[in-house]
Amino acid sequence: MSYQTIIVGIAGGTGSGKTSVTQAIIKNLERTGIHSILLEQDSYYKRNDHLTYEERAKLNYDHPDAIDFDLLEKHILALKDGKSIEKPIYDFQVHNRVNETQHIEPANIIIVEGILVLAMEKIRSLFDTKIFVDTDDDERLLRRIERDLNERARSFESIKNQYINTVKPMHLEFVEPSKRYADVIIPRGKDNKVGINMVASRLRYLFNKMNQK
Ligand code: ADP
Ligand code: C5P
Numbered sequence: 553m554s555y556q557t558i559i560v561g562i563a564g565g566t567g568s569g570k571t572s573v574t575q576a577i578i579k580n581l582e583r584t585g586i587h588s589i590l591l592e593q594d595s596y597y598k599r600n601d602h603l604t605y606e607e608r609a610k611l612n613y614d615h616p617d618a619i620d621f622d623l624l625e626k627h628i629l630a631l632k633d634g635k636s637i638e639k640p641i642y643d644f645q646v647h648n649r650v651n652e653t654q655h656i657e658p659a660n661i662i663i664v665e666g667i668l669v670l671a672m673e674k675i676r677s678l679f680d681t682k683i684f685v686d687t688d689d690d691e692r693l694l695r696r697i698e699r700d701l702n703e704r705a706r707s708f709e710s711i712k713n714q715y716i717n718t719v720k721p722m723h724l725e726f727v728e729p730s731k732r733y734a735d736v737i738i739p740r741g742k743d744n745k746v747g748i749n750m751v752a753s754r755l756r757y758l759f760n761k762m763n764q765k
Contacts, residue, residue: 555632555633555634555658556660556762556763557631557632557658557659557660557661557662557680558660558661558662558680558681558755558758558759558762559628559632559662559664559678559679559680559681560577560661560662560663560664560679560680560681560682560683560755561664561665561669561670561675561676561678561679561681561682561683562574562663562664562665562666562669562683562684562685563665563666563667563668563669563670563671563682563683563684563685563727563730563731563734564667564684564685564686564687564727564741565667565687565689565692565723565727565728566614566667566692566696566719566723567687567691567692567693567694567695567696567699568685568686568687568692568741569685569687569740569741569742569743570665570666570667570685570741571592571665572741572742573683573685573738573741573742573744573748574590574663574665576742576748576752577663577748577751577752577755578590578663580748580749580752581661581752581755581756581759584756586660586661586755586756586759587659587660587661588659588660588661588662588663588755589631589656589657589658589659589661589662589663590663590664590665591624591627591628591631591639591656591662591663591664591665592665592666593619593624593664593665593666593667593668593669594642594644594666595639595640595641595642596619596620596621596623596624596640596642597613597618597619597620597642597648597649598618598619598620598649599648599649600647600648601648605646605647608646608647608648609647609706609710610714611647612717612718612722613647613714613718614667614668614718614719614722614723614726614727615718615722615726616668616671616672616726619666619668620640621672621674621675623640624664624675625674625675625678627639628662628664628675628678629678631656631658631659631662632662632678633658634658635658636655636656636657636658637655637656638653638654638655638656639653639654639655639656640653641653641654644703644704644705645704645705660759660762660763661755661759664678664679667723667726667727668726668727668730670682670684670730670731670733670734671726671727671729671730676730676733680758681735681736681751681754681755682733682734682735682736683734683735683736683737683738683751684730684731684733684734684736684737684738685737685738685741686731686737686738686739686740687739687740687741693715696711696715696719697711736750736751738751
């Protein structure tokens with residue numbers, strides 16, 4: 553018997569509020585006992601054990617080549633097939649994957665979140681629902697500066713150079729154009745309670761329909 557799933561892709565620029573929107577959707581669904589699981593694209597950053605911390609801090613983390621999309625695809629397909637996975641864990645403080653993994657059991661709703669998940673055709677094609685969180689660039693940058701200073705052990709100098717050299721150009725080349733593939737665009741991120749509730753309601757409807765069959 554094949555396992556039934558609804559796979560949701562949530563993309564958007566860095567600092568757009570993807571994580572916050574995703575958490576709000578998951579919480580909303582939990583309220584009626586619907587459990588969903590989350591795969592963050594960030595967990596799938598490739599290992600860079602051969603480089604020093606300083607070298608790793610300077611890498612381009614916004615190009616598709618930085619991410620192991622083959623493993624992400626494999627994991628989505630395994631969950632879709634009703635099999636559990638060992639999700640990698642990424643440590644932003646050291647810019648590398650850690651040795652431990654997180655055991656994830658399958659669930660009917662799988663959410664895949666990350667800046668490039670709609671840009672990659674082989675990942676995008678697995679989604680039943682595609683969402684793009686759209687927030688103004690200046691707000692995204694301000695949030696990123698605050699977050700990276702406080703939570704990701706980066707200096708202002710590092711944040712500024714990284715933004716100019718890689719984050720912004722990759723956003724323009726890959727992330728922004730992927731908006732066209734979205735079924736739903738949520739402006740303003742987590743402040744958009746109506747948008748979040750509409751998406752959660754739709755997922756609840758699909759979940760209930762699937763479980764009536
Ligand atoms: P993303 O996953 O797209 O990078 P996050 O949801 O992690 O975005 O948000 C990035 C940062 O901005 C976090 O520190 C978060 O707390 C903050 N943030 C997100 N949405 C808002 C908002 N509407 N107002 C203020 N801060 C926000
Ligand atoms: O949470 P968010 O979507 O912002 O995460 C993606 C961002 O994380 C990318 O824009 C990338 O530049 C950044 N990143 C980083 N250092 C790493 C890994 C990712 O700054 N080691």
